[in-house]
Structure formats: C-alpha cells, structure tokens
Amino acid sequence: MTDAGFFVRSYGPLPREDRPAVLLVHGLGLSGRYFTPLAHRLAASGATVVVPDLPGNVRSRTAARRAPDVGQLADALAGLQRGLFSGPSLVVANSVGCQVAAALAARHPHLVSRLVLIGPALEPRVPAWRQFARLVADAPHEPLGLLFLAAFDYLVTGPLRCAASFRHSLRDAAESFEVNLSQVRAPTLVVRGAGDTIASGTWTRRVAGLVADGHAKDVAGAAHAAHYSAPDTMAALIGKFTVGETG
Template structure:
C-alpha cells in the first residue's frame, strides 16, 4: 500500500465494513518489519492487519523531508485509517510508537476502538542519556534476529534522523505524553515484557492508571519488543482483550 503517501503492509483479508482492522505502530527509527510475526498471527483470526512504516522511517523515509514530531505521526495514522475503515480500529504500538498511539487517541478519539501499548516509552522526567542507557541494557534480552533487523532499519532511516526523532520524542514525553494518556477513553491494555529495561513495571502501571479504562499485563520471558519475541502469547493477550475488555 503506497497511495496514502507512505508505505504500509497488509495481512489478512482486504478491509471492509464489519471486519475488524488492527494497525500496528512501530517504535523510533524502525520499520514495521518487527511486527510481521504478530501481524501474521493476528490475521489468522480473520482480522485485517496493517503495518505501516511511519513517515520519515525506513521505506517511508522519503515521505517526510525532516523527522516528524509525534503529533504529525499521529495525524498521518489518522489519514491511513481514513483509507482503511469506516469505523474505529484497534491500534497496537511499541515503545515510542505508544506516544504516537496516545496522541492519535487523544486527537482523533473516534478512530480508536481499543489500544494495546507494548513497552510504552519514553518515560517522562527521565533524561535522554538515562533512556539511552536503558536501551543499551535491553539489547542482551532481545533475539539476535531483532538486533540485526533494528540495525538495518536505523541505517535506512538514517542516524541523524533517528537522533532528531529521539529529541522530538523526548520533548513529547516531557510535555504531552501523560496529558494525551489522560484523554484516552478507549479501553487500553498495557503490556510489558518481564525483562524490559526501558519501560519499568512502575511506569507501565502508571500508564494503565492514567487512561480512563486500562489494565496492565506482564509477559514472562520477553523484553522490550515482547510482540517480536513472543508473538503467540501477545496475540493471545490481544484476542482475549478484544473479546473480554479490560474487566
């Protein structure tokens, strides 16, 4: 899919009225490729699953002249949604993608039926250097295949653009992330890999408490990219959440 102005992958049947649509939102500097295992698993249930490379990133690098800020990315997702579905959709986001999803739910609430936030970052009131240190500490807990994928995506996106995106995301974390979360009315599931060094248990529970209708879950044996290392377990959580709500 490229008629929306940036690249997106689709799994499952074509979108149509009455069929669930799920949009998977990647983290800073990456592509949607590390969501592919989860996307394929979710599509097996009959859902339409869309995995974009957000503007300015990876295969959509040329879609933005400079690194977009979080609100611009949220608005780009809103435009994508208008091409996909006449009704609200479920959005699954990882890491800094959670900031984008929160901004989308705050700015365009009618587009979001439910949110799943996996390892939400960046944590407010934590310095950029400390956040970077947490990222480095997470590396040993991730599959080697993910590390190879991430390095390739960072190089395609460009290290300078990644740095600019990091700066914009830090500013959003300091000024807007918690405010946006407090405006989220859609049922929200916040998931943390038990070995995640980036999104602490205290912070993920706070995220679940900030939204109007949230719950927190932890996946054992996974780190920050729990959706990649444990796609079956993540899909089971999402499917249970979509059927049973936050209970």
C-alpha cells in the same frame, strides 16, 4: 503497497464494517517489519492487519523531508486510517510508537476502538542519557534476529533522522505524553515484557492508571519487544482483549 506517502504492509482479509481492523505502530527509527510475527498470527485469526512504516522511517523515509514530531505522525496515521477503513481500529503500538498511538487516540478518538501499548516509552522525567542507557541494556535480552533487523532499519532511516526523532519524542514525553494518555477513552491494555529494561513496571502501571479504562499485563520470557519474542502470547492477549477479556 504505498498509500498517502506511507509504505504499508497488509495481512489477512479485506476490512469489514462489523470487525475493527488492526493497526500496528512501530517504534523510533524502525520499520513495521518487526511486527511481522504478530501480524501473521493476528491475520490467521481472521483480522485485517495493517503495518505502515511511519513517515520519515525506512521505506517511508521520503514521505517526509524532515523527521515529523509525534503529533504530526499521529495526524498522518489518522489520514491513513480514513483512507483505508470505514470505522475505528484496534491500535497496537510498541516503545515510542506508544506516544504516537496515545496522541492518535487523544486527537482522533473516533478512529481508535481499543489500544494496546507494548513497552510504552519514553518515560517522563527520566534524563535522555538514562533512556539511552536503558535501550543499550535491553539489547542482550532481545532475540538476535531483532537486533539485526533494528540495526538495518536504523541505518536506512539514518542517524540524523533517528536523533531528530529522539529529540521530538523526548519533548513529547516531557510535555504531552501523560496529557494525551489522560484523554484516552478507548479501553487500553498496557503490556510489559518481564525483562524490559526500558519501560519500568512502575511506569507501565502508571500508564494503565492514566487512561480512563486501563489494564496492565506482564509477559514472562520477553523484553521490550514482546510482540517479536512472544508473538503467540501477544496474539492471544490481543484476541482476548478484543472481546473484552483483560485477565
């Protein structure tokens, strides 16, 4: 379905006022398709799950003439949420999507009840070439199906838009990411796949420490996209976190 220029995937029952919906936010150049395994599991537990393609990406590519920056993506997500839900959402993000989620929680705090950041990237003060090298190093640790999916999505989004989005994200990492994290008041769970070469353990613990109420958790047997390679574990973690358990 489409909504306010977004292509949106929906899973589970219709939203209810007594239960926050779950919003899944993908990484740079991708679509929301790689959240499908996790979305199905969350929906099976009774959650309303919404997975948009962010403006400028894959099936929402024509929603933006140019690659939006991180703040513009956060504001666009806020508009989408207001149109779909009556209350705040549990926001789950991966990779550079964590920068968008942090900006959303900082700029529109009333729209975020809880925040789950999976493999937050990009890490401030790390040169662009090293960030790219970390991405390349992560590939052998991910399932083959994810690599094919990601390659297709990057081609549809287009190399020029991916490059522009990367530049926007690097600027946000250098100037705004940590500031936004320090303004997040929603309880936050920071998850890192134990084999993640992109988001270091030191950095993910720092992310958890920057937010007002942050908790860090490692997932064994997973890399950067823990929600794809370990969806059952991630669904269980999110379910516990939703009711206030962080262990």
